Amino acid sequence: MRKIVGLILWLVLVAFLVWGMQLIHPFGYPDASTMDDYMIEKAQAETGSNNVVTSVVFDYRGFDTLGEATILFTAVTGVLLLLRTLRRKKESS
């Protein structure tokens, strides 16, 4: 029974992915994007950074970098808290 349900779910997923594949633009012909043209032309004048990628990461999409930094901070805090708590439990028991 579980195998049949799994097979049906798998088929639904495959059909969904194939349907989604056909909606993507053809390979090698990306959509015309005004956003990257804007950044390539204006990034150096607006942010003063010669590296356009860094100007995107730290200026235009700074919120994304803030999220990355928060993730790293949470991970470090979690690791230190967890290892210390485990150590303390081992000592008390």
Add this chain to the structure above:
Amino acid sequence: MLSKIVRTVTNEFMPVIIVFGLYIIAHGHLTPGGGFQGGAVIVSGVVMLLVAFNHQEVKKVLRERLLSIMESTGALIFIGLAFAGIGTAFFHNLLVGSPIFGRIPATGPNPGDIWTGGVIPLMNFAVGLKVAAGLTAVVLALALFSSGEEIEE
């Protein structure tokens, strides 16, 4: 502790790795790289120290308190620089055109002019400090925990 050959090579290479990491952090607004990548390079040097020497030797040098303070300082500088431009928008680059890192390069490819980028180099330094200190704390805590020792306060 590994053999003398490994320890000698580690001693010779450690400054080179740290300088390379600092170079990647400092030139984040000119060449590929930045705070995250340069911090990870520095942490790879710390991992090499942990492999070559005993963790007891490394524990004498690196304190968890100091690493925590460094990481929090980096995060605070980063958020402070983001809030500094809140007169216009969050993450507004207010140092462009100012005397500090304010030179505006010509559009198009030009060779490295390090005095550019506004707040971006400062943010790179903050993020580099944060990543290096945070990942060093994680690596050190894992190494000490796997050997059954407490991390030094």
